[in-house]
Amino acid sequence: MPTKLLEGVSSKLADQWVATLLTPAFVFWAGGLLAYADRYGFAPIEAWFQQFSDPMQLGLIAIALCTVAASAFVAQRFDTAVLRGLEGYWYPGVRRLSIPLLHWQKAHRRRILKTLKQLNPKLQNSTATAAERAEFVRCDRALHQWPEQEDDLLPTRLGNILRAAERRPYYRYGLDAIVCWPRLWLLLPEAVKKDLQAAQTELSNAVRLVFWSLLFLIWSIWAWWAFPMGVVSACFAYGWAVDASSVYANLIEATFDLHRQLLYQALNVPIPHAPDEERRVGKWLTDRLWRGPDPNMPDFHGPHTS
Helix, strand or coil, X not given: CHHHHHHHHHHXXXXXXXXXXXXXXXXXXXXXXXXXXXXXXXXXXXXXXXXXXXXXXXXXXXXXHHHHHHHHHHHHCCHXXXXXXXXXXXXXXXXXXXXXXXXXXXXXXXXXXXXXXXXXXXXXXXXXXXXXXXXXXXXXXXXXXXXXXXXXXXXXXXXXXXXXXXXXXXXXXXXXXXXXXXXXXXXXXXXXXXXXXXXXXXXXXXHHHHHHHHHHHHHHHCCCCHHHHHHHHHHHHHHHHHHHHHHHHHHHHHHHHHHHHHHHHHCCCCCCCCHHHHHHHHHXXXXXXXXXXXXXXXXXXXXXXX
């Protein structure tokens, strides 16, 4: 029994260390070590390390691994800040840089709309070629990743994908996603929560890789190759984040489409059926959740529907 127990504990510890070694944090620190060695050679590092006894060397290795794990944990605290930066919510000092990017996003969206308007009559009359139908589908999918209102555009593609998912429930149902989401989340079935959490984790991992890739540029003070490696990794991670955000945004929209009634039921609000009525009731419900009870309104049984 003790042998089996030790084997199980050793296996679990080995799995944890392997998971730690495969994180971007480990690659970051290992890259820094290689960059330093590229500049000064391994001899100073080896000489410094060998001056310690064997137990002390093992302790230094353990400290190094703990440092990797601790830095990975600290980096997670910056996930939200990095994500907001990638979305285009920039500080006033660098906000001017977003102006040309925002103009480009608007111009690109207008070109997509123009193409759709040109191809739509041909599809309606069944005169479109196969290439034109494929172009219409491509443009239609691209348009779905932008907010419906041009004033809601952000300077980055990632930001527009998530902004579209945030704003679309409001235009469809009158429900502000930012206000209603925490309440709706508590009511969702476990299977839906699991899918949303998996998509959010995928997005967080991509954002974290962007952070570590940009941080990797620091090692260019010792080795020139650190700069292109960091840039290439950041570009790859950003593309990964865009794909992950598209999946996450689609799941958020689907959640409001299929499960918004849970919010009405939990708050004893009559479920509206007509689209115009639902938008009116949804706006009322959003305001009620955000600002609290209104003394001029009846008790929380929802607005009277005709």
